[in-house]
Amino acid sequence: MIKTINIIGSGNLATQLALTLHKHNFTIKQIYSRNKINAEILAEKINAKATDSLTKLYPNVDLIIISVTDNALQDVINKMPNTNAIVVHTSGSVNMNILNRFENYGVFYPFQTFSKQHNVDFNSIPILLETKNPNVNTELLKLSKTISNNVTNCNSEQRGAIHLAAVFACNFTNYMYSVAHDLLTSKNIDFNILKPLIKETTSKILTNNSNHPKEIQTGPAVREDYKIINKHINSLEDNNYKNIYKLLTEGIIKMKK
């Protein structure tokens, strides 16, 4: 059973994971960060040791969670000591096999956006697990279910699809809000005026259990109201925004058919 854990990383996800696991009575032995001060800030909150040297990582723990940027992952893995611990990474888009120099390994991907300041409740956050070894799977399932009600096994291909879908559903929607903000402030209108509409649009998606989002699509594109569509395109001064408007409108019209 997993009791002792090292965490490699001190970013948003590493921080939230460390706090949550500590709260659920797992013992975090060590926090590693390239930046010793960041490691110490986090380690202090959970009675762990801090280190900025991967070679000084204790190998004798039950689990090592590597939560660093995708680009740093290979380098971290190369520099880690040998260990019998279960070693997991937390990335949505990196294949599990990057960890195959270890005896026991897997992917532990909490599917949410994190910030250091805003403490999250892991309970409702989906955790996506991937493992090769059934024993490792049993151990990671047990730990995951301690902190979340929403744990699923999925393979690297599915995890990739989920990550890609999230780029559309979250990163790109945030960018849409950003464009809307620009359009309003250029006419001296407060972005807050949009909030009730944003709230209702999202609420329809979140409570809509059976239907495809395309069935609740509204707006000039789905009505093929070319009078308004052309008026909008002409009124957009920024060429990028014009192109986005055209492409997404075409997409919505195509989606209907």
Add this chain to the structure above:
Amino acid sequence: MIKTINIIGSGNLATQLALTLHKHNFTIKQIYSRNKINAEILAEKINAKATDSLTKLYPNVDLIIISVTDNALQDVINKMPNTNAIVVHTSGSVNMNILNRFENYGVFYPFQTFSKQHNVDFNSIPILLETKNPNVNTELLKLSKTISNNVTNCNSEQRGAIHLAAVFACNFTNYMYSVAHDLLTSKNIDFNILKPLIKETTSKILTNNSNHPKEIQTGPAVREDYKIINKHINSLEDNNYKNIYKLLTEGIIKMKK
């Protein structure tokens, strides 16, 4: 003071408006719809008369609300009897002057998406007013404040900008959810897995009072993580989705600079 009202239209917004105004003790005299049955269904709920003939519209009311599709608006206006009532339309994108054959006119634009089934609480819905005549403005303000806490005067240009911003912030985001749904179901993954992330993304926007949405942008584009960006583009089979991914990624990278 406005006491008696006719409503032209029986669509989503007309329905919600009629129910709300009736609840707040305004007297709805008549509901017009091209389709008599639709007019009757709504009229019955609020003790009004139904008609499918614009020439039979009673001119002797205080307010006539025209809530039809933008394309039907001109034709409806042409066929209406002369009246001293205040006549308003409820469109986000049609100029107020379309109503200038009447004595007293304006725009009454409740800024929200509506469906017939889902009864909305008008209280928090922004109502955007435009008028030329100060007396008309006073009357419409009084009525609007009875049903909403969020009433603003704005001109046709500003209303156009708000409507355009809403296309980005609501119609296009719903389309992003639709694309995400397609990507997931093509790999046999339930769309529900995205919901906690969608909820958190929106909640950050709704509670973020001071910052531009670009300051909370996350994902591979804002990190300029070309390894993942290229992987995503290659994995998208649909050419439309590929183009959307590229264009929005470029937009996010440009927005940073």
